[in-house]
Amino acid sequence: MNVSDTVYVQLRRRLVSGYYDPGTQLKEEALAADMEVSRTPVRSAIARLISEGLLTPGEKRGALVTPWREENTADVFTLRILLEGHGAYLCAQHATEEQISLLERTCDEMEYHFAAKTPDWVKRMDAGNRVIHEMLYEGSGSSHLRLSGRHLLDVPQVIGGFFIYDDEDILESLRQHREIVRAIRLRSGDWARSAVACHLSAALERFRRRTSDAKTHN
Secondary structure, three states: OOHHHHHHHHHHHHHOOOOOOOOOOEEHHHHHHHHOOHHHHHHHHHHHHHHHEEEEOOHHHHEEEOOOOHHHHHHHHHHHHHHHHHHHHHHHHOOOHHHHHHHEEEHHHHHHHEEEOOOOOOHHHHHHOOOOOOOHOOOOOOOHHHHHHHHHHHOOOOOOOOHOOOHHHHHHHHHHHHHHHHHHHHHHHHHHHHHHHHHHHHHHHHHHHHHHHHHHHO
């Protein structure tokens, strides 16, 4: 990976993880000093991130961190339903025994950590969730789908979902994961795609409910 790509990846990770507050002004010179590189790869990274919508053009060769709106989350989940649903369909056809076993073990581990409330269990649940959803792309056998879809898993409102779930939400999410994996194990692509659509639609509704509750109490 060259310097430009390294800077782009590092800056993108900061943006999707909430490292910068929405509206924060990012200047080439300051970023270059922080990352210990010249301004040229920073300028290139900013341009790429502006094209992705994560940054908004600012003054004097800088950019602003784009505020995230609720409708953006709906767009992301709509895209995920389409892409991950198709990924699950292909996964049911092409996933290897090793990949399916990994999905099943991850379900086992998540259910264990939730039931036992082990140390850092929420972090472990979140990590397991990431494994399952990444595997829907990985097991599809489509490099284009994997490249297009995995960026959607980095969106701030997607990362850390289990941190806002109550126990009932988590149980339902775990059940849905099991259904997706079961469909893939049985090589039923249509079932797997429908199960993913149900799972992600429910996740979007949970996000909307939490957002509405937060607004009510503020």
